[in-house]
Amino acid sequence: MSSEDGTRGGGAAGDGEPEQLALVREAVRKAKVPRAKPRTWRGAALAKELPVARVLVDKGVLHLDRYFDYAVPEELDAVAQPGVRVRVRFGAGGRNVREGRREGGSLIDGFLVERVAESDYSGPLAALAQVVSPEPVLGPELLGLARAVADRYAGSLADVLQLAVPPRHGRAEAAQTGEPAPPPVAPEPRSWLRYGRGEEFLRALAAGGTPRAVWTALPGPEWAEEIARAVQATLASGRGAIVVVPAGRPAARVDEALGQLLGEGRHALLTADAGQEKRYREWLAVRRGAVRAVVGTRAAMFAPVRDLGLVVVWDDGDASHSDDNAPFPHVREVLELRASRDKCGFLLGGWTCTVEAAQLVESGWAAPIVAGREQVRAAAPLVRTVGDADLARDEAARAARLPSLAWQVARDGLRDGPVLVQVPRRGYVPRMACARCREPARCRHCAGPLEARDGTGALRCGWCGREEGGWHCPECGGHRLRAQVVGARRTAEELGRAFPAVPVRTSGREQVLDTVPGTPALVVSTPGAEPVAEGGYAAALLLDGWAMLGRPDLRAGEDALRRWIGAAALVRSQGAGGTVVVVAEPTLRPVQALVRWDPVGHAVRELAERAELGFPPVSRMAAVSGPAEAVVDFLAAVELPPDAEVLGPVPVAGPTVPGSGAGPAAGGGRTRRPAAPVTAEQWERALIRVPPGSGAALAGALKRAQAARMARGVPEGARVRIRMDPSDIG
DNA sequence: AGCACGCCGACT
DNA sequence: GTCGGCGTGCTC
Numbered sequence: 001m002s003s004e005d006g007t008r009g010g011g012a013a014g015d016g017e018p019e020q021l022a023l024v025r026e027a028v029r030k031a032k033v034p035r036a037k038p039r040t041w042r043g044a045a046l047a048k049e050l051p052v053a054r055v056l057v058d059k060g061v062l063h064l065d066r067y068f069d070y071a072v073p074e075e076l077d078a079v080a081q082p083g084v085r086v087r088v089r090f091g092a093g094g095r096n097v098r099e100g101r102r103e104g105g106s107l108i109d110g111f112l113v114e115r116v117a118e119s120d121y122s123g124p125l126a127a128l129a130q131v132v133s134p135e136p137v138l139g140p141e142l143l144g145l146a147r148a149v150a151d152r153y154a155g156s157l158a159d160v161l162q163l164a165v166p167p168r169h170g171r172a173e174a175a176q177t178g179e180p181a182p183p184p185v186a187p188e189p190r191s192w193l194r195y196g197r198g199e200e201f202l203r204a205l206a207a208g209g210t211p212r213a214v215w216t217a218l219p220g221p222e223w224a225e226e227i228a229r230a231v232q233a234t235l236a237s238g239r240g241a242i243v244v245v246p247a248g249r250p251a252a253r254v255d256e257a258l259g260q261l262l263g264e265g266r267h268a269l270l271t272a273d274a275g276q277e278k279r280y281r282e283w284l285a286v287r288r289g290a291v292r293a294v295v296g297t298r299a300a301m302f303a304p305v306r307d308l309g310l311v312v313v314w315d316d317g318d319a320s321h322s323d324d325n326a327p328f329p330h331v332r333e334v335l336e337l338r339a340s341r342d343k344c345g346f347l348l349g350g351w352t353c354t355v356e357a358a359q360l361v362e363s364g365w366a367a368p369i370v371a372g373r374e375q376v377r378a379a380a381p382l383v384r385t386v387g388d389a390d391l392a393r394d395e396a397a398r399a400a401r402l403p404s405l406a407w408q409v410a411r412d413g414l415r416d417g418p419v420l421v422q423v424p425r426r427g428y429v430p431r432m433a434c435a436r437c438r439e440p441a442r443c444r445h446c447a448g449p450l451e452a453r454d455g456t457g458a459l460r461c462g463w464c465g466r467e468e469g470g471w472h473c474p475e476c477g478g479h480r481l482r483a484q485v486v487g488a489r490r491t492a493e494e495l496g497r498a499f500p501a502v503p504v505r506t507s508g509r510e511q512v513l514d515t516v517p518g519t520p521a522l523v524v525s526t527p528g529a530e531p532v533a534e535g536g537y538a539a540a541l542l543l544d545g546w547a548m549l550g551r552p553d554l555r556a557g558e559d560a561l562r563r564w565i566g567a568a569a570l571v572r573s574q575g576a577g578g579t580v581v582v583v584a585e586p587t588l589r590p591v592q593a594l595v596r597w598d599p600v601g602h603a604v605r606e607l608a609e610r611a612e613l614g615f616p617p618v619s620r621m622a623a624v625s626g627p628a629e630a631v632v633d634f635l636a637a638v639e640l641p642p643d644a645e646v647l648g649p650v651p652v653a654g655p656t657v658p659g660s661g662a663g664p665a666a667g668g669g670r671t672r673r674p675a676a677p678v679t680a681e682q683w684e685r686a687l688i689r690v691p692p693g694s695g696a697a698l699a700g701a702l703k704r705a706q707a708a709r710m711a712r713g714v715p716e717g718a719r720v721r722i723r724m725d726p727s728d729i730g
Numbered sequence: 731a732g733c734a735c736g737c738c739g740a741c742t
Numbered sequence: 743g744t745c746g747g748c749g750t751g752c753t754c
Contacts, residue, residue: 090754742743
């Protein structure tokens with residue numbers, strides 16, 4: 001309308017006195033004087049009822065992590081319902097007070113969160129530019145969950161929603177969704193009877209209860225069906241269920257088990273590798289209530305299942321359960337939040353047991369579901385170890401890199417089935433370490449890792465490419481090297497030569513085999529890529545165990561055990577001749593836990609140790625990293641809870657550690673960039689530790705400080721990244 | 731990130 | 743006086 005309309009909210013100050021205008025505006029805002037009627041820039045006709053839309057603008061930056069009010073034009077009244085996607089003008093361009101007729105900034109996406117009668121914003125409201133579609137994709141439960149996740153991880157709501165709501169696809173949205181199927185009958189507990197409280201758990205679900213359990217699954221392939229039965233029990237109570245697994249292959253197993261138990265079309269498979277259209281179609285079928293059971297990888301943790309009765313996470317120690325986009329939520333934690341918020345059942349299952357899972361049991365939040373020792377003995381293979389002392393006695397081992405015991409077990413196993421060989425890393429190039437003290441061999445120019453290219457024995461730096469002639473160990477003066485980790489292909493070649501009559505298959509990152517037949521074959525695999533063998537493997541060799549355990553990581557032991565058990569669980573039971581050989585010191589805790597097949601005992605002991613040392617998850621931690629000065633600045637500005645303890649900062653490798661999933665932890669726009677450029681600056685990281693119970697306060701403090709910094713517009717090179725519960729803390 | 735507003739120095 | 747540099751702060 002007239003220029004007056006767009007001039008300002010207060011209406012009292014004169015145009016010629018901008019300072020006063022600003023003061024008046026400020027005063028009005030502080031007094032929180034609600035405007036009787038919202039005005040728009042152009043004075044367009046507004047919706048008669050609830051003419052104000054509260055909108056979450058889709059920008060991840062923390063200082064915009066709040067709602068903005070927009071006017072609802074009359075013509076959008078019907079479709080502008082809570083939960084729909086909208087487009088709005090957003091940006092400073094709209095505040096041209098003198099001219100008062102300019103449109104706002106650029107069009108950006110957002111979610112309409114709520115319709116209200118009045119705005120407490122004192123200026124004139126811009127109108128919603130567009131309702132993208134009438135589909136209410138962001139319901140109150142999902143919004144509440146996303147908010148809780150954002151708070152927990154000191155991230156922004158928009159960042160979480162990016163993970164939680166899949167991109168829209170018009171054709172998928174237009175398609176009709178089928179009718180919901182009636183609830184199935186409750187399942188027979190069947191193999192759940194092998195566990196102490198398994199039957200009880202299923203009955204509780206079927207009766208509409210909300211049991212919470214940490215379930216240590218017996219080795220073998222039954223776990224997928226067992227999960228499917230828990231889902232069936234939940235559906236029988238008239239509620240829905242979500243199952244989150246770490247990767248596509250386990251998703252396919254649960255998918256198949258659900259299909260067999262429920263029939264087709266009763267559940268949705270939500271995985272990242274499906275196309276956008278399919279993904280959105282399945283997601284919509286869930287949101288619309290046509291499908292009540294979901295299995296998928298980590299994004300499925302946000303699936304908008306109606307009337308949720310059960311959430312399941314399988315193998316929570318797998319790193320894939322940690323999202324690699326800000327704010328890096330972890331499936332286990334998100335499902336815990338969901339179980340608490342939605343008052344639904346919770347099942348954390350795996351062949352092994354993380355420290356976090358043990359803590360859920362110890363705190364009483366979840367009950368343990370474990371099998372008795374006799375059941376374990378009946379299901380698990382025999383585990384034998386090859387330690388350093390054995391290797392020292394074993395001349396043949398050093399030459400062939402295959403200890404005599406491993407050789408014998410492989411040979412015997414190959415008589416009646418496939419033999420799995422687990423090698424810790426893919427690729428052909430082995431990294432080198434001092435044969436005496438095991439110090440990694442590093443380039444003397446750039447400290448990069450020395451590698452043995454081609455079999456010629458020549459050493460070359462993996463970073464700068466310089467050849468290394470006369471290497472000697474800077475630690476102990478030794479001059480002999482050993483291969484620290486030998487890749488799958490090379491091992492496959494060696495084994496192929498050792499057993500010329502047997503086919504050798506490899507499964508690794510480049511090519512993952514799903515299953516192998518039950519006939520004699522050597523199956524060389526990296527951890528997590530092990531194919532399932534028909535009838536189980538006759539034997540498994542777990543090589544280079546010391547390399548797995550040698551990582552300077554809080555989880556090194558737990559990870560090694562998890563990977564070993566992940567392979568050993570595919571081996572036939574001891575009664576059926578199944579044998580596992582692990583090349584690692586038998587005195588080490590994870591090795592003993594493998595031999596005794598006691599992952600829970602291992603986790604409980606680790607938990608006690610972490611409690612004693614004040615390590616996570618018993619205390620909560622956050623990592624703040626960035627250029628040295630930025631970290632110091634941030635630490636000076638943040639108002640930490642009184643019980644917080646700052647460790648460091650200490651220098652760390654820069655922001656582009658390959659494969660670490662490092663990204664901007666908080667802040668940044670909508671575009672996901674692949675990797676930050678390598679900076680020449682010295683990067684540092686501080687850890688902040690708080691005792692149990694202060695995690696939320698810590699996250700809140702970090703978020704406030706980060707928001708304040710980002711609002712000031714600190715330059716790109718002076719930003720810090722915040723990560724709650726960092727996993728890579730030595 | 732982008733843009734306007736405001737304060738301060740140089741110039742018609 | 744007025745133009746335009748950049749430093750701050752806001753985005754309904």
